[in-house]
Amino acid sequence: MPWFETTVLAPGITRFTEPRVHEFFRANLYRIEGRDLDIQLDFGVGVRSLTEVSPVTGRPVLAVASPAHVDHVGSFHEYGRRAGHRIEAHTFAGMDDAGTLASAFVTIESALAELPAPDWTMSRYRLRPAPLTECLDEGDIVDLGNRKFTVLHLPGHSPGSIALLDEHNGDFFSADAIYDEGLVDDIPGADVTAYLDTMRRLAGLDVGTVYAGHGAVMNGSQMRQVARKYISSKQ
Ligand SMILES: [Zn+2]
Numbered sequence: 266m267p268w269f270e271t272t273v274l275a276p277g278i279t280r281f282t283e284p285r286v287h288e289f290f291r292a293n294l295y296r297i298e299g300r301d302l303d304i305q306l307d308f309g310v311g312v313r314s315l316t317e318v319s320p321v322t323g324r325p326v327l328a329v330a331s332p333a334h335v336d337h338v339g340s341f342h343e344y345g346r347r348a349g350h351r352i353e354a355h356t357f358a359g360m361d362d363a364g365t366l367a368s369a370f371v372t373i374e375s376a377l378a379e380l381p382a383p384d385w386t387m388s389r390y391r392l393r394p395a396p397l398t399e400c401l402d403e404g405d406i407v408d409l410g411n412r413k414f415t416v417l418h419l420p421g422h423s424p425g426s427i428a429l430l431d432e433h434n435g436d437f438f439s440a441d442a443i444y445d446e447g448l449v450d451d452i453p454g455a456d457v458t459a460y461l462d463t464m465r466r467l468a469g470l471d472v473g474t475v476y477a478g479h480g481a482v483m484n485g486s487q488m489r490q491v492a493r494k495y496i497s498s499k500q
Pocket residue numbers: 292334336337441478479
């Protein structure tokens with residue numbers, strides 16, 4: 266079995282996951298292909314290079330990291346054009362543990378079900394600095410030529426969580442802002458008040474297919490239900 270599991274979810278949308286990574290740190294990584302530009306959204310834990318499985322399209326790639334957490338930034342440094350939210354720019358630049366929470370991955374039991382290489386040891390695990398070459402913020406547009414994504418800033422899980430919405434067909438790459446399994450709001454950098462604001466926004470957001478940072482693909486009504494459930498859990 267290859268290290269990355271590759272699933273084509275729709276024309277031009279491919280998901281990569283790392284099945285041997287502890288499920289808490291097993292993120293969904295997406296390649297979104299466009300006419301003039303591709304987006305690589307999120308990068309796994311980085312014990313193996315995501316570029317191993319990147320499709321060779323000949324198009325330039327904009328690497329977008331949704332949060333600066335360890336499960337999303339491992340291979341970020343391998344891309345030349347790197348975008349994320351400015352609030353977490355210092356974390357991308359230095360990969361400080363307070364921002365990446367990498368020590369939580371390093372110390373969790375059974376972080377990896379199998380070693381990525383025979384001589385690999387966790388003691389050598391490091392995230393490589395990946396300073397942003399461009400910043401994304403609420404309302405910015407990423408134009409792939411044949412489709413455009415609007416950037417949504419959705420803090421709560423992390424201060425700089427961003428998501429990408431195709432307002433034309435409703436495709437929504439929600440990253441860690443919302444997904445259909447235990448949402449995490451009790452880690453360093455998380456903010457329940459901000460998360461509630463994000464969930465109120467998401468509970469009223471008209472979207473089509475939701476490609477989340479963890480767990481299964483959802484539709485819009487499933488996503489809004491997750492948001493409403495979060496809101497009522499805090500009342
Ligand atoms: Zn995550």
